[in-house]
Amino acid sequence: MIKVENVKKRFGQEEILKGITTTFERGKTNLIIGQSGSGKSVMLKCLLGLFQPEEGRIYYEEQAIQDMNDDQQRELRENIGMLFQGGALFDSMTIEENVMFPLRMFTKQSKEEMLTRVNDVLARVNLQNENKKYPAEISGGMQKRVSIARAIVNRPKFLFCDEPNSGLDPKTATVIDNLIQEITHEFNITTVVVTHDMNSVMEIGEQINFLKNGLLVWKGTNDEIFRTDNKDVTDFVYSSDLFKKIREVQLGI
Amino acid sequence: MKYIRDIGSYFLMLKKVFGGFTKGSVLRELIFKEIDDLVISSLGIVAFISFFVGGVITIQTALNLTNPLIPKSLIAFATRQSIILEFAPTFMSIIMAGKVGSFITSSIGSMRVTEQIDALEVMGINPLNYLVFPKIVAMMFYPLVIALAMFLGIVGGYVAGVYGGFTNSTDFGIGLRDTFEPFHLIYAFLKTFVFAFIIATVPSWQGYYMKGGALEVGKASTNSFVWTSVLIILANYIITQLLLS
Numbered sequence: 001m002i003k004v005e006n007v008k009k010r011f012g013q014e015e016i017l018k019g020i021t022t023t024f025e026r027g028k029t030n031l032i033i034g035q036s037g038s039g040k041s042v043m044l045k046c047l048l049g050l051f052q053p054e055e056g057r058i059y060y061e062e063q064a065i066q067d068m069n070d071d072q073q074r075e076l077r078e079n080i081g082m083l084f085q086g087g088a089l090f091d092s093m094t095i096e097e098n099v100m101f102p103l104r105m106f107t108k109q110s111k112e113e114m115l116t117r118v119n120d121v122l123a124r125v126n127l128q129n130e131n132k133k134y135p136a137e138i139s140g141g142m143q144k145r146v147s148i149a150r151a152i153v154n155r156p157k158f159l160f161c162d163e164p165n166s167g168l169d170p171k172t173a174t175v176i177d178n179l180i181q182e183i184t185h186e187f188n189i190t191t192v193v194v195t196h197d198m199n200s201v202m203e204i205g206e207q208i209n210f211l212k213n214g215l216l217v218w219k220g221t222n223d224e225i226f227r228t229d230n231k232d233v234t235d236f237v238y239s240s241d242l243f244k245k246i247r248e249v250q251l252g253i
Numbered sequence: 254m255k256y257i258r259d260i261g262s263y264f265l266m267l268k269k270v271f272g273g274f275t276k277g278s279v280l281r282e283l284i285f286k287e288i289d290d291l292v293i294s295s296l297g298i299v300a301f302i303s304f305f306v307g308g309v310i311t312i313q314t315a316l317n318l319t320n321p322l323i324p325k326s327l328i329a330f331a332t333r334q335s336i337i338l339e340f341a342p343t344f345m346s347i348i349m350a351g352k353v354g355s356f357i358t359s360s361i362g363s364m365r366v367t368e369q370i371d372a373l374e375v376m377g378i379n380p381l382n383y384l385v386f387p388k389i390v391a392m393m394f395y396p397l398v399i400a401l402a403m404f405l406g407i408v409g410g411y412v413a414g415v416y417g418g419f420t421n422s423t424d425f426g427i428g429l430r431d432t433f434e435p436f437h438l439i440y441a442f443l444k445t446f447v448f449a450f451i452i453a454t455v456p457s458w459q460g461y462y463m464k465g466g467a468l469e470v471g472k473a474s475t476n477s478f479v480w481t482s483v484l485i486i487l488a489n490y491i492i493t494q495l496l497l498s
Contacts, residue, residue: 048375050371050374050375073377074377076377077375077376077377078376078377080375080376080377082372082375082376084368084371084372085368086367086368088367088368088369088371088372089369090364090369090372091363091364091367091369101376102376104276104278104279105275105276105279105376105378106376160375
Protein backbone atom coordinates (compact mmCIF):
# COMPACT_ATOMS: atom_id res chain seq x y z
CA MET A 1 0.00 0.00 0.00
CA ILE A 2 1.14 3.55 -0.72
CA LYS A 3 -0.23 6.44 1.33
CA VAL A 4 0.09 10.02 0.14
CA GLU A 5 -0.43 12.86 2.62
CA ASN A 6 -0.89 16.47 1.55
CA VAL A 7 1.77 16.37 -1.17
CA LYS A 8 2.64 19.74 -2.70
CA LYS A 9 5.06 20.28 -5.55
CA ARG A 10 6.16 23.57 -7.03
CA PHE A 11 8.26 24.47 -10.08
CA GLY A 12 9.41 28.04 -9.59
CA GLN A 13 6.34 30.08 -8.74
CA GLU A 14 3.93 27.58 -10.23
CA GLU A 15 2.33 25.09 -7.86
CA ILE A 16 1.72 21.86 -9.79
CA LEU A 17 0.44 19.68 -6.95
CA LYS A 18 -1.63 21.59 -4.41
CA GLY A 19 -1.93 19.15 -1.54
CA ILE A 20 -2.84 15.64 -2.68
CA THR A 21 -3.98 13.10 -0.08
CA THR A 22 -4.91 9.59 -1.19
CA THR A 23 -4.15 5.89 -0.79
CA PHE A 24 -3.11 3.36 -3.42
CA GLU A 25 -4.27 -0.05 -2.29
CA ARG A 26 -2.46 -3.34 -2.57
CA GLY A 27 -3.84 -5.95 -4.99
CA LYS A 28 -5.72 -3.30 -6.96
CA THR A 29 -5.08 -1.28 -10.09
CA ASN A 30 -5.09 2.31 -8.86
CA LEU A 31 -5.52 4.85 -11.63
CA ILE A 32 -4.50 8.49 -11.69
CA ILE A 33 -6.47 10.22 -14.43
CA GLY A 34 -7.01 13.78 -15.57
CA GLN A 35 -6.42 16.13 -18.44
CA SER A 36 -2.97 17.05 -19.71
CA GLY A 37 -1.36 19.47 -17.27
CA SER A 38 -3.42 18.25 -14.31
CA GLY A 39 -0.31 17.03 -12.47
CA LYS A 40 -0.55 13.28 -13.14
CA SER A 41 3.03 12.79 -14.32
CA VAL A 42 4.44 15.03 -11.57
CA MET A 43 2.46 12.98 -9.05
CA LEU A 44 3.95 9.79 -10.49
CA LYS A 45 7.49 11.19 -10.33
CA CYS A 46 6.91 12.22 -6.72
CA LEU A 47 5.75 8.67 -5.93
CA LEU A 48 8.88 7.27 -7.59
CA GLY A 49 11.12 9.67 -5.67
CA LEU A 50 12.35 11.32 -8.88
CA PHE A 51 10.85 14.62 -7.66
CA GLN A 52 11.01 15.73 -4.03
CA PRO A 53 7.73 17.33 -2.90
CA GLU A 54 8.07 20.64 -1.03
CA GLU A 55 5.46 19.53 1.49
CA GLY A 56 3.67 16.35 2.45
CA ARG A 57 4.73 12.75 2.92
CA ILE A 58 4.60 9.55 0.86
CA TYR A 59 4.48 6.27 2.79
CA TYR A 60 5.48 2.92 1.30
CA GLU A 61 4.13 0.22 3.63
CA GLU A 62 4.03 2.62 6.61
CA GLN A 63 7.52 4.06 6.05
CA ALA A 64 7.86 7.56 4.63
CA ILE A 65 10.15 7.76 1.60
CA GLN A 66 11.49 11.04 3.02
CA ASP A 67 12.74 9.25 6.15
CA MET A 68 14.54 6.47 4.30
CA ASN A 69 18.33 6.44 4.20
CA ASP A 70 20.20 5.64 0.97
CA ASP A 71 20.23 1.88 1.60
CA GLN A 72 16.51 1.81 2.38
CA GLN A 73 15.76 3.85 -0.75
CA ARG A 74 17.88 1.46 -2.83
CA GLU A 75 16.04 -1.50 -1.33
CA LEU A 76 12.70 0.17 -2.08
CA ARG A 77 13.70 0.77 -5.70
CA GLU A 78 14.53 -2.91 -6.08
CA ASN A 79 10.89 -3.53 -5.16
CA ILE A 80 9.56 -1.13 -7.77
CA GLY A 81 8.68 -2.11 -11.33
CA MET A 82 8.02 0.60 -13.87
CA LEU A 83 6.35 0.52 -17.26
CA PHE A 84 7.32 3.67 -19.16
CA GLN A 85 5.21 5.39 -21.78
CA GLY A 86 7.59 4.44 -24.60
CA GLY A 87 8.70 1.15 -23.06
CA ALA A 88 12.20 2.50 -22.26
CA LEU A 89 13.83 -0.76 -23.30
CA PHE A 90 17.60 -0.64 -23.68
CA ASP A 91 18.26 -0.48 -27.45
CA SER A 92 21.64 -2.16 -27.23
CA MET A 93 20.27 -5.26 -25.47
CA THR A 94 18.18 -8.14 -26.74
CA ILE A 95 14.72 -8.84 -25.30
CA GLU A 96 16.24 -11.51 -23.07
CA GLU A 97 19.00 -9.20 -21.82
CA ASN A 98 16.50 -6.40 -21.17
CA VAL A 99 14.30 -8.62 -19.02
CA MET A 100 17.32 -10.16 -17.29
CA PHE A 101 18.77 -6.73 -16.47
CA PRO A 102 17.17 -6.23 -13.00
CA LEU A 103 18.15 -9.78 -12.01
CA ARG A 104 21.76 -9.20 -13.03
CA MET A 105 21.87 -5.93 -11.14
CA PHE A 106 20.19 -6.95 -7.91
CA THR A 107 20.46 -10.71 -7.43
CA LYS A 108 23.22 -13.27 -7.18
CA GLN A 109 21.40 -15.89 -9.25
CA SER A 110 23.28 -18.10 -11.69
CA LYS A 111 22.85 -17.53 -15.43
CA GLU A 112 20.62 -20.63 -15.67
CA GLU A 113 18.36 -19.47 -12.83
CA MET A 114 18.05 -16.03 -14.38
CA LEU A 115 17.28 -17.51 -17.78
CA THR A 116 14.55 -19.73 -16.33
CA ARG A 117 12.94 -16.73 -14.61
CA VAL A 118 13.21 -14.63 -17.79
CA ASN A 119 11.53 -17.34 -19.85
CA ASP A 120 8.79 -17.65 -17.21
CA VAL A 121 7.92 -13.95 -17.27
CA LEU A 122 8.17 -13.73 -21.05
CA ALA A 123 5.75 -16.63 -21.25
CA ARG A 124 3.52 -14.79 -18.75
CA VAL A 125 3.28 -11.83 -21.14
CA ASN A 126 2.80 -14.21 -24.10
CA LEU A 127 6.16 -13.56 -25.69
CA GLN A 128 7.88 -16.86 -26.27
CA ASN A 129 10.59 -17.34 -28.90
CA GLU A 130 11.41 -13.64 -29.20
CA ASN A 131 14.35 -13.73 -26.77
CA LYS A 132 17.14 -12.93 -29.18
CA LYS A 133 15.44 -10.06 -30.98
CA TYR A 134 16.29 -6.41 -30.34
CA PRO A 135 13.61 -3.87 -29.30
CA ALA A 136 13.75 -2.21 -32.73
CA GLU A 137 12.76 -5.53 -34.34
CA ILE A 138 9.43 -5.92 -32.52
CA SER A 139 6.14 -3.99 -32.56
CA GLY A 140 5.11 -1.27 -30.07
CA GLY A 141 2.68 -3.61 -28.32
CA MET A 142 5.36 -6.28 -27.97
CA GLN A 143 7.77 -3.69 -26.60
CA LYS A 144 5.19 -2.79 -23.94
CA ARG A 145 4.85 -6.47 -23.02
CA VAL A 146 8.64 -6.83 -22.75
CA SER A 147 8.66 -3.73 -20.57
CA ILE A 148 6.01 -5.33 -18.31
CA ALA A 149 8.11 -8.51 -18.17
CA ARG A 150 11.15 -6.46 -17.14
CA ALA A 151 9.09 -4.62 -14.53
CA ILE A 152 7.87 -7.81 -12.85
CA VAL A 153 10.89 -10.09 -13.29
CA ASN A 154 12.34 -9.23 -9.88
CA ARG A 155 8.94 -9.81 -8.15
CA PRO A 156 8.30 -6.17 -7.21
CA LYS A 157 5.82 -5.09 -4.55
CA PHE A 158 4.90 -1.93 -6.48
CA LEU A 159 4.19 -1.51 -10.18
CA PHE A 160 3.94 1.91 -11.84
CA CYS A 161 2.67 2.41 -15.37
CA ASP A 162 2.93 5.72 -17.22
CA GLU A 163 0.37 5.95 -20.04
CA PRO A 164 0.68 2.23 -20.85
CA ASN A 165 -1.61 2.47 -23.89
CA SER A 166 -0.19 5.47 -25.65
CA GLY A 167 0.50 4.75 -29.31
CA LEU A 168 -1.28 1.40 -29.32
CA ASP A 169 -4.33 0.29 -31.29
CA PRO A 170 -7.47 -0.36 -29.17
CA LYS A 171 -7.14 -4.14 -29.31
CA THR A 172 -3.49 -4.20 -28.22
CA ALA A 173 -4.28 -1.55 -25.61
CA THR A 174 -6.90 -3.85 -24.10
CA VAL A 175 -4.40 -6.72 -24.03
CA ILE A 176 -1.91 -4.52 -22.12
CA ASP A 177 -4.63 -3.29 -19.72
CA ASN A 178 -5.78 -6.81 -18.96
CA LEU A 179 -2.22 -7.99 -18.49
CA ILE A 180 -1.55 -5.21 -15.95
CA GLN A 181 -4.69 -6.12 -14.03
CA GLU A 182 -4.02 -9.87 -14.09
CA ILE A 183 -0.46 -9.35 -12.85
CA THR A 184 -1.69 -7.05 -10.08
CA HIS A 185 -4.13 -9.69 -8.80
CA GLU A 186 -1.83 -12.66 -9.39
CA PHE A 187 1.15 -11.22 -7.50
CA ASN A 188 -0.92 -9.09 -5.09
CA ILE A 189 1.06 -5.94 -5.79
CA THR A 190 0.22 -2.27 -5.53
CA THR A 191 -0.23 -0.97 -9.06
CA VAL A 192 -0.49 2.70 -9.98
CA VAL A 193 -1.42 3.56 -13.57
CA VAL A 194 -1.29 7.09 -14.95
CA THR A 195 -3.60 7.46 -17.93
CA HIS A 196 -6.08 9.68 -19.73
CA ASP A 197 -7.47 6.80 -21.74
CA MET A 198 -11.14 6.20 -20.88
CA ASN A 199 -10.99 2.63 -22.19
CA SER A 200 -8.36 1.87 -19.53
CA VAL A 201 -10.58 3.50 -16.93
CA MET A 202 -13.44 1.19 -17.94
CA GLU A 203 -11.26 -1.93 -18.19
CA ILE A 204 -9.09 -1.76 -15.09
CA GLY A 205 -10.14 1.21 -12.95
CA GLU A 206 -10.57 -0.46 -9.57
CA GLN A 207 -9.59 2.73 -7.73
CA ILE A 208 -9.61 5.96 -9.71
CA ASN A 209 -8.04 9.24 -8.58
CA PHE A 210 -9.17 12.17 -10.72
CA LEU A 211 -6.81 15.16 -10.69
CA LYS A 212 -7.60 18.65 -11.91
CA ASN A 213 -5.21 21.60 -11.67
CA GLY A 214 -3.08 19.81 -9.09
CA LEU A 215 -5.98 18.84 -6.83
CA LEU A 216 -7.62 15.48 -6.22
CA VAL A 217 -11.22 16.34 -7.08
CA TRP A 218 -12.80 12.89 -7.16
CA LYS A 219 -12.08 9.31 -6.13
CA GLY A 220 -14.05 6.16 -6.90
CA THR A 221 -14.32 3.02 -9.02
CA ASN A 222 -14.97 2.51 -12.74
CA ASP A 223 -18.64 1.82 -11.99
CA GLU A 224 -19.02 4.98 -9.94
CA ILE A 225 -17.31 7.27 -12.45
CA PHE A 226 -20.26 6.91 -14.87
CA ARG A 227 -22.78 7.76 -12.16
CA THR A 228 -21.10 10.70 -10.49
CA ASP A 229 -22.53 14.20 -10.74
CA ASN A 230 -19.13 15.81 -10.25
CA LYS A 231 -18.99 18.28 -13.13
CA ASP A 232 -15.18 18.13 -13.52
CA VAL A 233 -15.36 14.35 -13.90
CA THR A 234 -18.34 14.32 -16.26
CA ASP A 235 -16.72 17.01 -18.44
CA PHE A 236 -13.66 14.80 -18.73
CA VAL A 237 -15.41 11.46 -19.15
CA TYR A 238 -17.95 12.66 -21.71
CA SER A 239 -15.60 14.78 -23.76
CA SER A 240 -15.49 12.18 -26.57
CA ASP A 241 -18.41 11.56 -28.95
CA LEU A 242 -18.45 7.86 -28.08
CA PHE A 243 -18.95 8.48 -24.38
CA LYS A 244 -21.45 11.28 -25.08
CA LYS A 245 -23.57 8.74 -26.96
CA ILE A 246 -23.24 6.22 -24.10
CA ARG A 247 -24.37 8.97 -21.73
CA GLU A 248 -27.38 9.75 -23.94
CA VAL A 249 -28.34 6.07 -23.95
CA GLN A 250 -27.92 5.91 -20.17
CA LEU A 251 -30.12 8.95 -19.65
CA GLY A 252 -32.61 7.78 -22.32
CA ILE A 253 -32.20 10.92 -24.44
CA MET B 254 26.13 33.09 -16.18
CA LYS B 255 25.06 30.06 -18.22
CA TYR B 256 28.70 29.03 -18.73
CA ILE B 257 29.40 29.17 -14.98
CA ARG B 258 26.30 27.04 -14.35
CA ASP B 259 27.40 24.57 -17.03
CA ILE B 260 30.92 24.30 -15.61
CA GLY B 261 29.44 23.68 -12.14
CA SER B 262 27.07 21.07 -13.54
CA TYR B 263 29.99 19.33 -15.31
CA PHE B 264 31.99 19.01 -12.08
CA LEU B 265 28.91 17.85 -10.16
CA MET B 266 28.44 15.21 -12.83
CA LEU B 267 32.04 14.04 -12.37
CA LYS B 268 31.42 13.69 -8.62
CA LYS B 269 28.39 11.50 -9.28
CA VAL B 270 30.26 9.43 -11.88
CA PHE B 271 32.70 8.28 -9.20
CA GLY B 272 30.01 7.38 -6.64
CA GLY B 273 27.19 4.83 -6.32
CA PHE B 274 29.09 2.11 -8.14
CA THR B 275 27.37 -0.41 -10.40
CA LYS B 276 27.77 -4.13 -9.63
CA GLY B 277 31.34 -5.22 -10.46
CA SER B 278 30.53 -8.01 -12.92
CA VAL B 279 28.19 -5.73 -14.91
CA LEU B 280 30.69 -2.88 -14.87
CA ARG B 281 33.47 -5.14 -16.16
CA GLU B 282 31.33 -6.16 -19.10
CA LEU B 283 30.42 -2.55 -19.85
CA ILE B 284 34.09 -1.54 -19.82
CA PHE B 285 34.98 -4.22 -22.39
CA LYS B 286 32.06 -3.13 -24.54
CA GLU B 287 33.17 0.51 -24.38
CA ILE B 288 36.77 -0.42 -25.23
CA ASP B 289 35.39 -2.09 -28.33
CA ASP B 290 33.04 0.78 -29.25
CA LEU B 291 35.35 3.69 -28.49
CA VAL B 292 38.90 2.41 -28.93
CA ILE B 293 39.03 -0.67 -31.15
CA SER B 294 36.48 0.67 -33.63
CA SER B 295 38.59 3.81 -34.07
CA LEU B 296 41.75 1.98 -35.12
CA GLY B 297 40.88 1.82 -38.83
CA ILE B 298 40.27 5.51 -39.35
CA VAL B 299 43.24 6.44 -37.13
CA ALA B 300 45.55 4.16 -39.14
CA PHE B 301 44.30 5.56 -42.46
CA ILE B 302 44.61 9.24 -41.48
CA SER B 303 47.96 8.83 -39.72
CA PHE B 304 49.61 7.04 -42.62
CA PHE B 305 48.59 9.61 -45.21
CA VAL B 306 49.08 12.71 -43.08
CA GLY B 307 52.56 11.40 -42.17
CA GLY B 308 53.23 11.14 -45.89
CA VAL B 309 51.96 14.65 -46.58
CA ILE B 310 54.08 16.15 -43.78
CA THR B 311 57.19 14.53 -45.27
CA ILE B 312 56.43 15.70 -48.82
CA GLN B 313 55.68 19.27 -47.72
CA THR B 314 58.81 19.44 -45.57
CA ALA B 315 60.94 18.08 -48.43
CA LEU B 316 59.46 20.55 -50.92
CA ASN B 317 60.29 23.45 -48.64
CA LEU B 318 63.89 22.39 -47.99
CA THR B 319 65.41 23.50 -51.28
CA ASN B 320 68.70 24.82 -49.88
CA PRO B 321 71.44 22.22 -50.67
CA LEU B 322 73.24 23.17 -47.44
CA ILE B 323 70.39 21.79 -45.33
CA PRO B 324 70.83 18.04 -44.80
CA LYS B 325 68.13 15.70 -46.12
CA SER B 326 67.93 14.07 -42.71
CA LEU B 327 66.03 17.15 -41.55
CA ILE B 328 62.98 15.87 -43.47
CA ALA B 329 62.65 12.86 -41.15
CA PHE B 330 63.50 15.00 -38.12
CA ALA B 331 60.68 17.46 -38.92
CA THR B 332 58.26 14.60 -39.67
CA ARG B 333 59.06 12.91 -36.35
CA GLN B 334 58.72 16.09 -34.33
CA SER B 335 55.45 17.13 -36.01
CA ILE B 336 53.88 13.72 -35.57
CA ILE B 337 55.00 12.99 -32.01
CA LEU B 338 54.46 16.46 -30.57
CA GLU B 339 51.29 17.62 -32.26
CA PHE B 340 49.77 15.58 -35.05
CA ALA B 341 49.26 12.28 -33.22
CA PRO B 342 48.18 13.52 -29.78
CA THR B 343 46.35 16.76 -30.61
CA PHE B 344 45.18 16.60 -34.21
CA MET B 345 44.10 12.98 -33.82
CA SER B 346 42.24 13.82 -30.57
CA ILE B 347 40.24 16.48 -32.37
CA ILE B 348 39.29 13.91 -34.99
CA MET B 349 38.32 11.56 -32.17
CA ALA B 350 36.26 14.35 -30.58
CA GLY B 351 34.20 14.20 -33.75
CA LYS B 352 34.02 10.44 -34.08
CA VAL B 353 33.92 9.15 -30.51
CA GLY B 354 32.50 12.33 -28.94
CA SER B 355 29.50 12.48 -31.27
CA PHE B 356 28.86 8.79 -30.70
CA ILE B 357 28.89 9.25 -26.91
CA THR B 358 26.60 12.30 -27.00
CA SER B 359 24.10 10.80 -29.40
CA SER B 360 23.93 7.43 -27.63
CA ILE B 361 23.45 8.97 -24.16
CA GLY B 362 21.14 11.67 -25.59
CA SER B 363 18.94 9.05 -27.26
CA MET B 364 18.76 7.17 -23.98
CA ARG B 365 17.61 10.40 -22.30
CA VAL B 366 14.93 11.02 -24.96
CA THR B 367 13.58 7.47 -24.83
CA GLU B 368 13.43 7.41 -20.99
CA GLN B 369 16.12 4.72 -20.71
CA ILE B 370 18.03 6.89 -18.23
CA ASP B 371 14.83 7.36 -16.19
CA ALA B 372 14.44 3.58 -16.21
CA LEU B 373 17.92 3.16 -14.72
CA GLU B 374 17.15 5.78 -12.07
CA VAL B 375 13.85 4.17 -11.10
CA MET B 376 15.65 0.83 -10.70
CA GLY B 377 17.99 2.50 -8.20
CA ILE B 378 21.02 2.42 -10.49
CA ASN B 379 23.31 5.45 -10.64
CA PRO B 380 23.00 6.25 -14.38
CA LEU B 381 26.13 8.39 -14.43
CA ASN B 382 28.30 5.65 -12.99
CA TYR B 383 26.65 3.05 -15.23
CA LEU B 384 27.01 5.10 -18.42
CA VAL B 385 30.02 7.39 -18.02
CA PHE B 386 32.49 5.54 -15.76
CA PRO B 387 33.06 2.66 -18.24
CA LYS B 388 33.70 5.24 -20.98
CA ILE B 389 36.35 6.98 -18.88
CA VAL B 390 38.08 3.67 -18.12
CA ALA B 391 37.89 2.61 -21.77
CA MET B 392 39.37 5.90 -22.93
CA MET B 393 42.40 5.34 -20.69
CA PHE B 394 43.42 2.87 -23.43
CA TYR B 395 43.31 5.73 -25.93
CA PRO B 396 47.08 6.42 -25.70
CA LEU B 397 47.55 3.04 -27.43
CA VAL B 398 45.64 4.48 -30.38
CA ILE B 399 47.94 7.50 -30.36
CA ALA B 400 51.00 5.24 -30.21
CA LEU B 401 49.68 3.54 -33.34
CA ALA B 402 49.08 6.94 -34.94
CA MET B 403 52.69 7.96 -34.19
CA PHE B 404 54.08 4.73 -35.63
CA LEU B 405 51.96 4.77 -38.78
CA GLY B 406 52.51 8.50 -39.29
CA ILE B 407 56.26 7.92 -39.38
CA VAL B 408 55.85 4.84 -41.60
CA GLY B 409 53.70 6.96 -43.96
CA GLY B 410 56.42 9.63 -43.93
CA TYR B 411 59.08 7.04 -44.73
CA VAL B 412 57.09 5.55 -47.62
CA ALA B 413 56.28 8.97 -49.11
CA GLY B 414 59.82 10.31 -48.55
CA VAL B 415 61.83 7.32 -49.77
CA TYR B 416 59.55 5.94 -52.50
CA GLY B 417 58.61 9.45 -53.65
CA GLY B 418 62.27 10.23 -54.22
CA PHE B 419 62.52 13.08 -51.67
CA THR B 420 65.10 11.38 -49.41
CA ASN B 421 66.73 8.00 -48.89
CA SER B 422 66.49 5.33 -46.20
CA THR B 423 69.81 6.24 -44.56
CA ASP B 424 69.04 9.97 -44.27
CA PHE B 425 65.55 9.21 -43.04
CA GLY B 426 66.96 6.89 -40.33
CA ILE B 427 69.50 9.49 -39.27
CA GLY B 428 66.81 12.19 -39.10
CA LEU B 429 64.52 10.01 -37.01
CA ARG B 430 67.23 9.47 -34.37
CA ASP B 431 68.62 13.01 -34.51
CA THR B 432 68.48 14.80 -31.09
CA PHE B 433 65.63 12.55 -29.96
CA GLU B 434 64.26 13.59 -26.55
CA PRO B 435 62.43 10.75 -24.76
CA PHE B 436 60.65 13.39 -22.65
CA HIS B 437 58.76 14.46 -25.77
CA LEU B 438 57.07 11.05 -25.75
CA ILE B 439 56.20 11.43 -22.07
CA TYR B 440 54.79 14.88 -22.82
CA ALA B 441 52.77 13.54 -25.76
CA PHE B 442 51.28 10.62 -23.82
CA LEU B 443 50.61 12.73 -20.76
CA LYS B 444 48.51 15.15 -22.75
CA THR B 445 46.83 12.23 -24.50
CA PHE B 446 45.52 11.03 -21.12
CA VAL B 447 44.08 14.50 -20.46
CA PHE B 448 42.47 14.60 -23.91
CA ALA B 449 41.06 11.09 -23.39
CA PHE B 450 39.37 12.25 -20.18
CA ILE B 451 37.94 15.29 -21.99
CA ILE B 452 36.70 13.14 -24.90
CA ALA B 453 34.97 10.73 -22.48
CA THR B 454 33.36 13.27 -20.15
CA VAL B 455 32.42 16.41 -22.10
CA PRO B 456 30.27 14.56 -24.70
CA SER B 457 28.75 12.51 -21.86
CA TRP B 458 27.74 15.72 -20.08
CA GLN B 459 26.26 17.10 -23.31
CA GLY B 460 24.20 13.95 -23.87
CA TYR B 461 23.14 13.38 -20.27
CA TYR B 462 21.82 16.87 -19.60
CA MET B 463 20.22 17.51 -22.99
CA LYS B 464 16.51 18.29 -23.12
CA GLY B 465 14.10 17.77 -25.98
CA GLY B 466 13.82 15.27 -28.82
CA ALA B 467 15.72 13.93 -31.81
CA LEU B 468 16.59 17.40 -33.15
CA GLU B 469 18.16 18.34 -29.82
CA VAL B 470 20.22 15.13 -29.85
CA GLY B 471 21.73 16.36 -33.13
CA LYS B 472 22.37 19.82 -31.69
CA ALA B 473 23.94 18.32 -28.57
CA SER B 474 26.28 16.23 -30.75
CA THR B 475 27.41 19.35 -32.61
CA ASN B 476 27.93 21.26 -29.35
CA SER B 477 29.78 18.30 -27.98
CA PHE B 478 32.27 18.37 -30.86
CA VAL B 479 32.75 22.13 -30.60
CA TRP B 480 33.32 22.17 -26.82
CA THR B 481 35.49 19.05 -26.77
CA SER B 482 37.71 20.56 -29.48
CA VAL B 483 37.92 23.91 -27.68
CA LEU B 484 38.89 22.21 -24.42
CA ILE B 485 41.48 20.01 -26.14
CA ILE B 486 43.10 23.06 -27.72
CA LEU B 487 43.09 24.95 -24.41
CA ALA B 488 44.44 21.96 -22.46
CA ASN B 489 47.10 21.48 -25.15
CA TYR B 490 48.27 25.07 -24.73
CA ILE B 491 48.36 24.86 -20.93
CA ILE B 492 50.19 21.49 -20.85
CA THR B 493 52.70 22.64 -23.45
CA GLN B 494 53.34 25.83 -21.51
CA LEU B 495 53.83 23.86 -18.30
CA LEU B 496 55.95 20.99 -19.62
CA LEU B 497 57.94 22.32 -22.54
CA SER B 498 58.52 26.02 -22.05
